[in-house]
Amino acid sequence: MPGEPRRMRADARRNYERLLAEANTAFLAQGTEVSLEQIAKNAGVAIGTLYSHFPTRQALLEALMRERIKTITARTRELREHPSPGEALDTWVRAAVAHAGSYRGLATSLMSAFEDESSALHAACRELTTAGELLLDRAQQAGVVRPDATASDLFALVNAMAWAGESVPADQAERLLAFSLDGLRTR
Amino acid sequence: MPGEPRRMRADARRNYERLLAEANTAFLAQGTEVSLEQIAKNAGVAIGTLYSHFPTRQALLEALMRERIKTITARTRELREHPSPGEALDTWVRAAVAHAGSYRGLATSLMSAFEDESSALHAACRELTTAGELLLDRAQQAGVVRPDATASDLFALVNAMAWAGESVPADQAERLLAFSLDGLRTR
DNA sequence: ACCTGAACACCGTTCAAGT
DNA sequence: ACCTGAACACCGTTCAAGT
Helix, strand or coil: CCCCCCCCCHHHHHHHHHHHHHHHHHHHHHCCCCCHHHHHHHHCCCHHHHHHHCCCHHHHHHHHHHHHHHHHHHHHHHHCCCCCHHHHHHHHHHHHHHHHCCCCCHHHHHHHHHHCCCCCCHHHHHHHHHHHHHHHHHHHHCCCECCCCCHHHHHHHHHHHHHHHCCCCHHHHHHHHHHHHHHHECC | CCCCCCCCCHHHHHHHHHHHHHHHHHHHHHCCCCCHHHHHHHHCCCHHHHHHHCCCHHHHHHHHHHHHHHHHHHHHHHHCCCCCHHHHHHHHHHHHHHHHCCCCCHHHHHHHHHHCCCCCCHHHHHHHHHHHHHHHHHHHHCCCECCCCCHHHHHHHHHHHHHHHCCCCHHHHHHHHHHHHHHHECC
16 A cells, blocks of 8 residues: 555655665664654654655555565575475575564564554565465475464464574574474474 | 562552552553553552662562562472473473463563673573573483573573464464474484 | 644653652 | 652654745
8 A cells, every 4th residue: 555656756755765764774773663753863854754654663664675575575486496395495484584583673563463454564474474385385295394384383483583583692593493493394 | 689578668568569469460461561650550659659669660570570480490390300301391381481471571571681681680581591401401311302402592482482472372372382392302 | 745843642760859 | 768749851643834
């Protein structure tokens, strides 16, 4: 519904782009709970302008996610051709965890949005889950992943690992992820 | 440092207890981010009284955790005698997840406090981790759990599962936990 | 058509004044 | 020794007025 910026007045479009760029910078540095007033100030616009372009914080996140989701979806298509269904799934999960961990607080937003259909982020969560499902199914049909694991499970695990990664050193995050991927395997 | 209420004036002690009781109720109903003003009002005291007894939100949580940690520590001692080291660890992890999931937001607070030594909750996290370590070691010595898993890993997994449990149905949370416990096992 | 920023609301936190 | 609540700070959000 928010859609790409289609036909805006030149100044509006410039503000839109600057807001997105500053939001990305602020989210990277301070997490998704950073003050919106700060973002507006850095973009050189009044707070009302931010709200007119992005009515909620999630709308801002959603706009930032859009390109990334495309990247992951493209990656998913490649991975479907990978000779090892198990490795393909592992690779995908690692990419998804990196995505969900890119801003502190993002995993929490994604996890909430998944069950909240009214969230601006809901569609992005569904796309991610649907992409993962393709690789999950293939791994299950190959008999390397537990047949009872669902695409929702995969989504939750990805976010839980990204969430844990916000609080532990990188080597520990990697170990936890390896344990989790292993836990998905058939015995 | 905050310590149990030792010798307070009778009215102070009554306020202390009422604040704790109302905090517990509010945390259960609305999570750990509930307004402190609301808790004070429900306890029938002014906001300044809440702050004089509990200088931070974490101090309030810490006081509420104290009894629970005792319960878990006692349970840990029993589980050390359990004939199956693997089952003992699983049982302990389930109890710890239930604990960390008792208030929405608690897992996040615990996870942050673990790495923040200045947090009022830090000691509680250490106690929990130390308790888990006893059962982890025993399971590792019995050869049923991966030798590279650490007590910190266990703590992080417990909190990650409690965190996920805040957003998914109970049956899914149970399945995710089962996957995780399985991922800790040796192959 | 879009932008501005004052105005309002809500909450956390402190502290001077009371008992 | 403890309690009260006004005061201050900060931020989210709306909307009447401007261009």
